[in-house]
Amino acid sequence: MQATVPYFTFDGEATEALDFYKKVFQAEITQMRYFHELEGFSGDKKQGERILHARLTKDEKDLFYFSDTLEGETDAGNRLALAVNFSSEADFVHAFVLLSKTGTIEIPIQNTFWDAKYAKVIDHYSIDWHLNLENESTTKV
Structure with a gap:
């Protein structure tokens, strides 16, 4: 794949x-x-x-x-949640700011127990966004 x-x-x-x-x-x-x-x-x-x-x-x-869809063909289904892993703090913050401008901040940017910065925003299309910026040491295996 x-x-x-x-x-x-x-x-x-x-x-x-x-x-x-x-x-x-x-x-x-x-x-x-x-x-x-x-x-x-x-x-x-x-x-x-x-x-x-x-x-x-x-x-x-x-x-x-x-x-x-063509008009009248859309059925509301389960909401989609997307996790996005960023490698740049600038990109992470940029996405957070724009998503939260018209969305709802569920979890503000915070440090996590998995050694990353994380935030959760539901945008104005009702899409859940899990934004994650891993510390460089976290990504090394």
């Missing part, structure tokens, strides 16, 4: 979410396709402008995939 990439599905909010997470993780959008690009697409213009598939990358690695 090469990697597991979280895939977010939205009901018309994928473009907004993609832009938000692009800023949070200082990443870039490397692919974006719309429903109207599908051969034989027969929906209306509004549905055609929804995202079929988008890719957010950083350092040439896929971070997240995004898509919208």
